[in-house]
Amino acid sequence: MLTTTPLLFLLLLHTSLALNQEGLLLLRAKRGLDDPLNSLSDWDPRDPTPCNWTGVSCRPSSGGGTATVSAVSLPSLGLSGPFPSPLCHLPNLSFLSLASNSLNSSLPSSSLLPCPSLSHLDLSQNLLVGPLPTSLPLLPFLSYLDLSGNNFSGDIPLSFATFPRLQTLSLVANLLSGPLPHFLSNLSSLQVLNLSYNPFSPSPLPPSFAELASLRVLWLAGCNLVGRIPPAIGRLANLIDLDLSSNSLDGPIPASLAGLSSAVQIELYSNSLSGPIPAGLSNLTNLRFFDASMNQLSGPIPDDIFLAPKLENLNLYENNLTGPIPSTISRCRNLGDIRLFSNRLSGPLPADFGKNFPLVFIDISDNSFSGEIPAGICAQGKLEELLLLDNLFSGSIPDPLGRCRMLTRVRLKNNRLSGEVPNAFWGLPHVYFLELAGNFLSGGISPAISGASNLSQLLISDNQFSGPIPVEIGALSNLYAFSAANNRLTGPLPASLGSLAQLGELDLHNNSLSGELPTGIQSWRKLSQLNLADNDFTGEISPELGDLPVLTYLDLSRNVLTGGIPTQLQNLKLNQFNLSNNHLSGAIPPLFASNTYINSFLGNPGLCKALTKLCPSPHGATDRHHGFVWLLRAIFILSSVIFVAGVAWFYRKYRDHKKAALGMDKSKWTLTSFHKLGFSEYEILDCLDEDNVIASGASGKVYKAVLSNGEIVAVKKLWGMSKKENDDMDQSADDGFEAEVTTLGKIRHKNIVKLWCCCNHKDCKLLVYEYMPNGSLGDLLHSNKGGLLDWPIRYKIALDSAEGLSYLHHDCMPPIVHRDVKSNNILLDGEFGAKVADFGLARTIGKGSKSMSAIAGSCGYIAPEYAYTLRVNEKSDIYSFGVVILELVTGKLPVDPEFGDKDLVKWVCTTMEQKGVDHVIDPKLNICFKDEMCKVLNIGLLCTSYLPINRPSMRRVVKMLLEVRPEEKTRHKPEMKDGKLSPCYYYEGNSDQGSIV
Template structure:
């Protein structure tokens, strides 16, 4: 077992004691010859790090032992490990020692972090010539002498941080293409040209990282922040939350600079008014183990963004149109809001007009010129009003918006005016508020004929989402199936975007599983919901021409009608399937449900929906959210699965409501079907038609008619489960629309 282990991660577990090595018949960690990563950071480990742990036959690439209580000397046998890429031994209690002479011999080294490790003496100039070296952090030691960087330094170097040491001199050369931090050294107490460049104040970010801000501190007004260009401004701020980054060392500044650069390039390509971006305070959320990075986006031309700029930036981040570097993985964006909107151009024109009037008055021709100005102003205002009316017309100017595509092709969908929907929802009153998400709110409305409708109202000013809005109108206006939510009409009036659906009274499958609706979903009802949702999805894949890929199947997008029958909803991210059997598109969807193959290749197929539906099936049978505090439902079921045992060893994983009311065979086949749907490769997943057939077979095991309604009303189930504890929680993170 030890010889086959490739990654040992024991970090952040409060483990005490010493690192064991082989002793007689007792095996130790020195047997891990094929292990590539040792992650022991943030524990209570003590004693010396055994020299026998390292040897030339190892394939070790990452050694992270930061934030422990190791003592003694740093073993020089580490110099034998030529595969080492990342070495972090920070914040331990090692003996004071000279800078290790073997470190410059690690030819594969990219990241060296040895903060507060008792190092003294000078840093060898040859260290910076390692051709793959990117980041060196040696702050808070007793390093002295002169810091010298050879002219043949690594062309990948991005940061040298030797703050708070005893370095007395530094050989300066113009045009270093990387950041050097020397604050807190005797060198910085000397005056000289260029000294301030390397001795600036840097902001600590937790215990592991440094702010990416690199301009001199300047005085700004209250609530303003200095940008990278040293300009005071009101930035747009929020948090980027990454669920599963592929790196663990928060101190590698180069990683965040890559993210910064890709963000800035993305904003430039979309012609958004952004001068610069800055990332701060990367931390690991203690509850969910997510990486959280604080983002500041600075305006390009004024001290603050106008409404259009804020809407554009917020849209591309909240809808995950921006794709981060692959090492960061999936993310969500949480905005802090923006209170500092710049004045519009019309405001400045008013000031200009006022100045003209005053000048004309001084000239003596007050009445005539004033009348002329008023006439011109009235004419312009009228033209602006006409232009505004044309812009909000639902079809006349749709093509003028380059982000919205062509005029939507509609079949039977009705156009509603803003005034009509306002009246039918009692001015969008709170009593008619029945739900909300990242797109805005959903209101209950009553048409003049008494029909109930659900009105999905986008956030005001969110016109940037015209493409998704148009997509949902087009799709829903042409599809008609009892297991797909019906579209009554839409509103594209007064800069509002609203979709009017048939009213579905019993909320979402997610709410039903959580107990929020007060309706008990037993096994029979869950099977009926599963077959309904599967048929709705099969209809989109097989019976619509061209086929439709939903792209955001999840329990929150499966609605339950008055009879608790399932209806697939929310087509804002949906796409028509291309002739090649796939679409190449930007990755969108919801974390926990997203097809990993789609995420890696950007190629969307109908099998992407199958994967998401498989996750929904696992929700149905376990009653748990897909992702909760580092737990992933797919992995949890796969790890527990043992087909040689009763109920496949899933007793603790299954929802008690399901376990107590189901035939074991039907449960087992249901889980097997769900796991087939979530196979890593799309080619190994069944088609939706096959999924439908298999659920029908499972229903027949339970002696249920797959083609008949299980119950005529939801009233049978109301109240039976109120007050019960549900394994389903509300901790799901969303990757697109909530």
Template sequence: MSMAYSSRQHFPSLLLICFLFLFSKIKSDELQMLLNLKTSLKNSSTTVFDSWDSNKPICEFTGITCNSDKSVKEIELSKQNLEGVLPLDSICQLQSLDKLSLGYNFLHGAITEHLNNCTKLQYLDLGNNLFTGPFPDIPSLSQLQHLYLNQSGFNGNFPWKSLQNMTGLVTLSVGDNLFNRGPFPNEVVKLTKLNWLYMTTCSFEGTIPEEIGNLIELSNLELSNNFLSGEIPSQIVKLRNLWQLELFNNSLTGKLPVGFGNLTKLEKFDASSNNLEGDLSELRFLTNLVSLQLYSNKLSGEIPAEFGEFKKLVNISLYQNQLTGPLPPKLGSWTNFDFIDVSENHLTGPIPPDMCKKGTMTRLLVLQNNLTGEIPAGYANCNTLLRFRVSKNRLSGKVPAGIWGLPKTNIIDIEMNQFEGPVTSDIGNAKALGQLFLGNNRLSGELPEEISKATSLVAIQLNDNLFSGKIPVNIGELKQLSSLHLENNMFSGSIPDSLGSCYSLSDMNMAHNSLSGEIPFTLGNLPTLNSLNLSENEISGPIPGSLSSLRLSVLDLSHNRLSGPIPQSLSIAAYNGSFTGNPGLCSRTISFFQRCYPKSGVSKEVRTLILCFAVGSMILLAALACFFHLKKREKYRDRSLKEESWDLKSFHVLTFTEDEILDAIKQENLIGKGGSGNVYRVALANGKELAVKHIWTANSTSTKKSRSTTPILGKEAGKSKEFDAEVETLSSIRHVNVVKLYCSITSEDSSLLVYEYMPNGSLWDRLHASRKMELDWQTRYEIAVGAAKGLEYLHHGCDRPIIHRDVKSSNILLDEFFKPRIADFGLAKMVRANGGKDSTQVIAGTHGYIAPGKQFILASTLVNFTYIRFDFAEYGYTYKVNEKSDVYSFGVVLMELVSGKRAIEPEFGDNKDIVDWISSKLKTKESVLSILDSEIPKAFEEEAVRVLRIAIHCTARLPAMRPTMRHVVQMLEEAEPCKLASSAIGKDGVFNKGREVRGSEKYIPDQ
């Protein structure tokens, strides 16, 4: 009896001990699960895992939230640059886990069925990652309320039937994945509690079901960029809580449904690039509209006058429709209006005067309509304007003077109107102006000299006006000028000699003016001039022989007062008619011109004999002079180089002497001239070959520089800095994929860098020069991996991260086995050891490889981070550079490897590069395959597309969305043949464009 009583007495204590033991065991298990997660994931730029220490309570771990019983409730690790495969088998053993947020990272691999063990999940965010394969069936996740899987690389069939159990789902965001093409899933329209539905780019086809009207709680509905057809369902008018409706880029037809105006909470409506018809009358009640985009449809009728009273409207894009009538006079006058594009319609009436009333407008695009009246004076003070395009209308009057000098405007286009008056001196303030299109108006007066201060000008078109006076003599200060059209005006005086300094000029037309004087000899200095038209002027004198050096596809000097002989190299059939109307010209080969006769009476034979003797004598004397001069200079060069005091610093064990290097710096060993120095090949006595870069230092005097036979770099100033940067960077680097610097040899005047020699030149040579055929796909792939590993070492393997800042195919050298080496570190920058977060303000890099920069965010949502964004290329701009800039440049190199194209090609179009070109071809499988180099066999197409996908990740517009080089290496290694089971292109679907931002994102095109 007493024993039984004693047992009952101790039983609660035993239960408590067991509970405490079990509780301790659970806590220990949860700790181990979290440590497994830490081990599986890596992060290179954040400190999120620093607090994940086994000696600390798990509830103090960064990103971890616990319940009252100290069990893990939430894991919040989004936007932490995490890399690795997700250990779901471990995570889903956390019994109380109801939130798992891992969006905006670089997670990869497959999502397994273990996810079904997370039965208490209410919030799951795996969006914006790099997963592969299909998303698994998840019927057990019936408690889910928020599901984010957008833009994460999933493909194949999505398990829509799993949604049947998720009756409490509030957010469903699965867009921008490579799902198989199929109809809109009926399971979705049964989720009546949905508030947020993002299904852009999901390969849906067919019609939008009428049952969409059942989702009356929806505030956001995005179905853009699919293959949807038919009419917008009439039941959509029941969604009165809609804040955003996105139907962009489908094949929708018909009119806006009756009652659409009941969606009075709608702020953003985009149904652009469809085949919608009818008028806009249903929209006149949507007084809360902020953004309206309906461009590229078949809409007609007038723009509702009520739009002028919309207090929140900041952008409106209705171009390429059939709209008529006037623009509402008060349009955009109430708030911080941003842009309007109503081009290519049939609109009439004046331009609304107050769209820039608040001083925030960036774009005024109304070209190709029937607008009348003058340009409202208020736009002369609109200093935020970037684009001002009103061409092809019936506008008249004088252009307000301030328009010419708007400081941020990069294009002024008023062509084909009836404008009068002058271009004023205000144009000197237009520092950003790149394109000036004024043709076919009635503008008059002299062109102001201040135009030379608008130094960003690339194109000037003033044709078919009434301009007079002289062309400004200092117009040659426009160093970026590519196109100059002054034809059909009344310009007089001579053609400025300074135009010979516009080295980018490719197209010049001054026809039908009153120009006089002679053709400047300096025009022969223009290396890219392709078209020259000086016809119908009063130009006199001879045709300068310097024009013979040009490669002109168009030459017209007709109907002037030219005299003398036509240069023999211009007397070809291609230029027939180019010299007519110049009676003073003569030619020895063109039959319809008079023969060129000598002025003296000496016979032709005697003249020829004298000329030949004189020329022969001159050649002989010149040859002798050159011979003795070269001998003298060679002797003096040897003396000058060897007699100077040199300082040798070795970074490896050397098998050569200083004298061997100095003896080899001579013209016959010159193998290249680069931006950082002249390069010589040195063959040592032991058979080894070296490459030596010769750099003149900035403090060399002109006297000293003139002594050497070594060609001098064009820009001596600052070369000492490039030398110091290259030595500092390379002297401590030991990596098989970074070019080896053996030593530096410096004197007061110049410096020598001695490298290993790369017999196969650069990747650029092999891709774009005559030896391209030698690069098969396997070699290209190995070059990509090797170069990526070299950059990975620079970013992650050094004591201080090194930013190369000029990654390009010509800076990737190839050894005898085609193994790559990263080279040319003259612009490299070491980042201070403060976590690697420093960046540097520079103007560095090469056109076509520089990442895009300045961005305007027009709108963002708190839930879905939806952006409408404009990007401006940062070519030549000063901008912040960090490791992600190298990643972008390397992405361009990958695109070169895959496509065989250069970074800049004429076929890409004006101001376009290979990234723009490839982005335009990612719609269908066929267009993606057309990107690939024709030399890549079909058997390797899938592997090439995998590399292309990595390149697109690397060239993401937002730097934060680009992977690290460490992850690039990992992705490339996974892209090796047979390592990936699934293609980057779906069977019928669109190409996965890579990482950007969640939600609908597109570039609003303008004209």
């Protein structure tokens, strides 16, 4: 020690002589941070100045001397630890960004005050906690402040009204409470104010905000606003973007909004606005986007709304609007997107609808529009999506639509359209979804359909189509669903159908099709539904049907099929199976020879010998047998009653004996409740019967308990080990119980399973939580009922469970890491809503990570770094959740012999690289959702990145999942394309705030 001290002193002395004072401050800041990726490895004390270090920028000194540090930009480098306060001692630092890291302390006022020149401060997307620093307004030059995506709590300090130069203030997605602060109206220089998605107490939109004369962007989405929009807001002459979505505002839209002459975008969607839409919107000379959807607006659409000269997008869907579309729409010149679906609008569309404006997207579904579809609706040739379903349109499909080459999605279902479909309309090259069902259309399916090379869904059921199915349909290599039921189609099925490798659903029931069933169908590897009932098919059932791997729905009833039932059909996992009312004969395969399938074979007399209940009942029994039969019945009934009574008596004695043996003396149980209960522990104990077991695992059993008030709960029983067993195992059981009680007892979230109470008695411990009728995601997804989970349900499950985990990681203090995220620990309610469950391994996380003495988790879900470091943090949960996402998209187990030595993550990556994404998507899913599935798959792969730093936070995962369905969250934000504003929204980097680009 004595020999090294002089050397250390000399080294420090040399460093201090080689590096200037600013470099030493930067090194002090680095020492206070955890840098797992060595992002700051080039911060070398041997450099005379730090101007070439990562993230450091310098400018010439005002005195002409050595360059001075003016900016430190270190976003997304995986840095963690407290805020590096030495940076604020840099005398000329004007720009500081530490966004998208893992800074995890509070932000003391004293740590920021030394920043004398700071004008730009970005600490967004970190893990900072505690109150907002009251000293921030003391920074004299601060003009940009972004603290979004942290865990700041409490009220916005009153001192925030005193910023002298602040232009941008963003506090999005924190835990700020109290009323929306009216005193922010004192910030006369403010141009951007974004307080969205904070749990403020219910409060009105402050009228004083109208005093922010320089304001250009005002975003208050999800701020718990109530009451009416104050008319004074109309005085914000420079406002270009107003977002008041996801609040509880009521009353009409004030006419004063027409005074926002500079407005580019007004968003009022997803509130509770009522009353008529006011006149005066034509005064908004720069208005390009208007969205008042998902409210309670009534009355007609104002005539002058289409006189706003630059209007491009109009969204008024899901309201109570009535009357026709005003004829003034013909005076529009820029309208490209109009969405009026789910209202009570009526009348014909204006005759020149679409003639004068570049219409790209129209959705006016679920109204009462009538008359003919305007012939010029695609006059500009730019129409891509035409959605008119569930109206009263009549007449024929206009011939010019056959020349609308840009169309991709057409839905005209449930109208009164008639006549033949234009020949060219069948073969539009870019259409992937064509739905004409529920009309009175006639004629045949044109051979021109071979030109629709992109067609995935062809839905033409419930019409009057006739003639044969053309051979050319075999050219539709992307066809997934072909539904033409309830028509008048004739002739055989074309052999070319067998070549459709993407075919998943084929429904042709109730036609007059004939000939034999198709053969050569080895390509139908994705077929899950085949319905050819109510036709005139003859011949035998092809054994090839039994080789289709995902076929779950097979209906060949009411045809003229002959021969036997192929034994290969036993290979199928069928939810629907019907071969009734044919001419089948011979033996029924053993798997089907039970009463479970009796209705599948009715009306086939040749099968009588195989299943006697299919035979006609014998007649002609004489009356003298009746008395004897009744005597036998009476003896049987009496014997049954005696037997049942004896069994009940024996069962009760056995249960009492068993409870006594287990020590379940009701008077010695201790109950701890976390909610108001409508039952007692005695009712729970009475339900702990083996007949009520619904699940069993390593920690114990789960019982379904039906209580006297009709309520159903789930009871998890955790038994401690006996004295002869390992003491460590005993302690582990106790720890699991304590972890689950401690965690669930204090959590209140819609996507976390609710713990009602817990009960203790010696070494027996009970947890009583809400009952989830659909069980666990893993059990349902990987069973023969997996077909019940279509893509919209799977997407909802992913989003629900992500929001539950996001709450644990970001909204709990301290944060909670689940440590055993898997599909079996995601439970589904009656509506397939998902809730995260089983917190037996959960741990709270303080500073940094926490090391564990052994690996916890489930095979296939454990993050790579966890296996060798045993360090616990939220990134391991994110990896496990990524595996769950891959399960939802692929339908595969996390580990499977099919993968060889790989797990699901490696199998997906390898298969996508070698064969493409189509080979990893669950074939039971509807291919029309392919774009969404690919986006969710990419999120899952991002979550399972090998490096923990590359995995997004759960808050970011939730946002990315919401972006998958832009119509639900983000499709209404502007984006510049070719110099024009269009309603495309994206997120820049990891920012929670959208950008107008």
